[in-house]
Amino acid sequence: MQGLKKMNIFAAEAKQKSVPNEETNPSHVDARLDIRHHGDVTDYQTIGSPFVDDAKMSARNVDVFYAEKQAIIDVSLDIGRNEVLAMIGPSGCGKSTFLRSLNRMNDIIPICKVSGQITLDNVNIYENDQDTVLLRARVGMVFQKPNPFPKSIYENVAYGPRIHGLAHTKAEMDEIVEHSLIRAGLFDEVKDQLDKPGTGLSGGQQQRLCIARAIAVSPEVILMDEPCSALDPIASAKIEELIDELKEKFTIAMVTHSMQQAARVSQRTAYFHLGKLIEVGDTKDIFTIPRHQLTENYITGRFG
Amino acid sequence: MNNMNKESNYKTTAAIQASLKKRHAAERRFQWYGRSAVLTGFIFLCILMVDIVGKGSPAFTQHFIKVDVIFDRETLGIHASATPADIAQADYSAAIKSSLRTMFPDVSTRVGKKSLYRLISVGAQYSLRDMVVENPALIGTTREIWLLAHSEAGSYLKNQVSKDSPESERKIKDIQIKWLETLREEGRTESRFNRSFFTSGDSREPEMAGIKAALYGSFYTLLVTFLLAFPIGVMAAVYLEEFAPRNRLTDLIEININNLAAVPSIVFGLLGLAVFINFFELPRSAPLVGGIVLALITLPTIIITSRAAIGAVSPSIYQAAMGVGASKLQTVVHHVLPVAMPGILTGSIIGMAQALGETAPLLMIGMVAFIMDVPSGVTDPATVLPVQIFLWADSPERGFTEKTSAAIMVLMGFLIIMNALAVFLRKRFELK
Structure with a gap:
């Protein structure tokens, strides 16, 4: 009875604006999950190969706190140039939090504190002189739920380039919009209705519109937070295809709950558990010969 | 084991079935409460509207009496060598009086004559003056001219006074009724649309009183209110909701704003x-x-509703805008405000409607004065519609009763226009 009440309080807290629901309360994740790993905060070691030679972004000893609660514990991880890195793990393991700290999206949440070092092209993005506007233009983001602006399809894509002053004439802007929509594989479906509201599209189309919006500012890295979780398998397949094409030009880090998806589109996979980075490695290795018991439990479906 | 399960299943079904009737009845009952509440409100609204429209609609017509006006030089006091200024100052009231005496030659007593003169409005002489000033050739002729009836006579002609009631209980005398009947039979009375109600200011004479001055006063007052309250209110709401840090000071400000919304308006x-x-x-x-x-009174309403509207904007919009690198200000101006605008407008219009109907604070700052002239700017003395209604409702003359209701109708028309504007703006913002 009391437990129920507590859950209700959590639910109420989760409703509050801009506080991500799971990550704030890692403690209420089922304790059984932590079968093998009871270790202290500091004495764990990430298994596998978190570092790569030519890293686009790299995190070193990153801790993230929501007020008193630690959501990310001492994570060090590289994201290689033009690779797709998949982050998997049970709900509340901190993978989304980690993703959002890569473009300082967590800054919006006042109680969130990040320590450690995250670099983009060897420059610490948490230095004081780093401007989040520039950072977010270089590190774009696609969210879990498709969130097009309540404006026309054209405006959705043109907004980023416009505020950053990337196009000087209408023709240049048209070019950017068309190009982005083509890259997002949406152009043929919407070319006759660019002035229609973006919110009128189907879920899968909306998510591709959001991807087009993200790539319109030519970012170097794209972060995707469970981009297919609100979509049906057909729409998901399209997005996966798209991610595969996009890696030619962009570096992509994605969070996913679908292990098949991670296996299909990513080159490297990182497994998070209760805020810790348990294992990182080539995707095929993680899914065929996982070295950590928790990873194995998770990918074989024993929980999660 | 299996049996027990079956039994408990059966029990559950039976228990639910037994309670179903009660639940449905409760729902039906609740719906009926709702319906009767809506109906009661609607009935009261209807009664109010019927009463106001019934009382107020006669004010939109006024009666004229056709008089054979003798423009006699001597009566008017205009000499052969009179200048236009002299013509403007001539005694037109005397001309009306002598013309009336000519029409009813058997009136001889002083009281009788006085009653006779009271058939025609005091204002009629000014319309005669304007005619003569424009066309001096009228002097020396006799013309049939429609003159505005006195409000008591007009009231009788509108059938608002019963002929059978005792003479002491009405302002119009039996003898006046006789004259009016005669005039009516001769086709010398006519009901026309009351244009002067919309083209003139207040007057001591009910038949000449209009709401133009109050209408303009209300317009200028609300203009000042809107220009002050809307930008200040919206900016305060945006700052408090989006940019201000959450600390004791902002908590204090928020509590104070909420309290200000509840302060009686006369304090303002x-x-x-x-x-x-x-x-x-x-x-x-x-x-x-x-x-x-009024802006001070309206500000808390606008701030509170605007903050609610801004707070209701989905966080995904913020994330989307931040995600492509929009700054906080760009996020708010380009995305949050357009989405929140319908709510902000609704709140502002509610605030403005409140301001439009506000009377008490305006009494304190002297807008209750008797204003005949239409104000031509925000610094001219003026009164506003609700105060005008208050003034007329306070007047003893019967003619002002219908003016009061008519002014309320105009005030409500004003409100409906404002609401329609709000709906229109909301639709426009929602389409985009």
Whole structure:
């Protein structure tokens, strides 16, 4: 009875604006999950190969706190140039939090504190002189739920380039919009209705519109937070295809709950558990010969 | 084991079935409560509307009496060598009186004559003057001219006074009724649309009183209110909701804003009197001061509703805008405000409607004065519609009763226009 009440309080807290629901309360994740790993905060070691030679972004000893609660514990991880890195793990393991700290999206949440070092092209993005506007233009983001602006399809894509002053004439802007929509594989479906509201599209189309919006500012890295979780398998397949094409030009880090998806589109996979980075490695290795018991439990479906 | 399960399943079904009837009945009952509440409200609204429209609609017509006006030089007091200025100052009231005496030659007593003169409005002489000034050739002729009836005579002609009631209980005398009947039979009375109700200011004579001055006063006052309250209110709401840090000071400000919304409006009137008129020496009775005071009253409403509207904007919009690198200000201006605008407009219109109907604080700053002239700016003395209604409702003359209701109709028309504007703007913003 009391437990129920507590859950209700959590639910109420989760409703509050801009506080991500799971990550704030890692403690209420089922304790059984932590079968093998009871270790202290500091004495764990990430298994596998978190570092790569030519890293686009790299995190070193990153801790993230929501007020008193630690959501990310001492994570060090590289994201290689033009690779797709998949982050998997049970709900509340901190993978989304980690993703959002890569473009300082967590800054919006006042109680969130990040320590450690995250670099983009060897420059610490948490230095004081780093401007989040520039950072977010270089590190774009696609969210879990498709969130097009309540404006026309054209405006959705043109907004980023416009505020950053990337196009000087209408023709240049048209070019950017068309190009982005083509890259997002949406152009043929919407070319006759660019002035229609973006919110009128189907879920899968909306998510591709959001991807087009993200790539319109030519970012170097794209972060995707469970981009297919609100979509049906057909729409998901399209997005996966798209991610595969996009890696030619962009570096992509994605969070996913679908292990098949991670296996299909990513080159490297990182497994998070209760805020810790348990294992990182080539995707095929993680899914065929996982070295950590928790990873194995998770990918074989024993929980999660 | 299996049996027990079956039994408990059966029990559950039976229990639910037993309670179903009760639940449905409760729902039906609740719906009926709702319906009767809506119906009651609607009935009261209907009664109010029927009463006001019934009382107010006669005010939109007025009666004229055709009089054979003798423009006699001597009566008017215009000499052969009179200048246009002399013509403008001639005694037109005497001309009307002598013309009436000619029409009813058997009236001889002083009281009788006085009753006879009271058939025609005091204002009629001014319309005669204007005619003669425009066309001096009228002097020396006799013309049939429609003159505005006195409000009591008009009231009788509108069948608002019963002939059978005792003479002491009505202002119009039996003899006047006889004359009016004669005039009516001769086709010398006519009902026309009351244009002067919309083209003139207040007057001591009910038949000449109009709402133009109050209408303009209300317009100027609300203009000042809107220009002050809307930008300040929306900016305060945006700052408090989006940019201000959450600490004790902002908590205190928020509590104070909420409390200000509940402060009686007459207190704001006192403040206006003490600060704006006595200290800053702004003009008394002016729409400027009235507008400032009403803006203070409206601000909390606008701030609270705007904050609610901004707070209701989905966080995904923020994330989307931040995600492509928009700054906080760009996020708010480009995405949050357009989405919140319908709510902000609704709140502002509610605030403005509240301001439009506000009377008490305006009494404090002197907008209750008797204003005949239409104000031409925000610093001219003026009154506003609700105060005009208050003034007329306070007047003993019967003619003002219908004017009161008519002014309420105009005020409600004003409100409906404002609401329609709000709906229109909301639709426009929602389409985009």
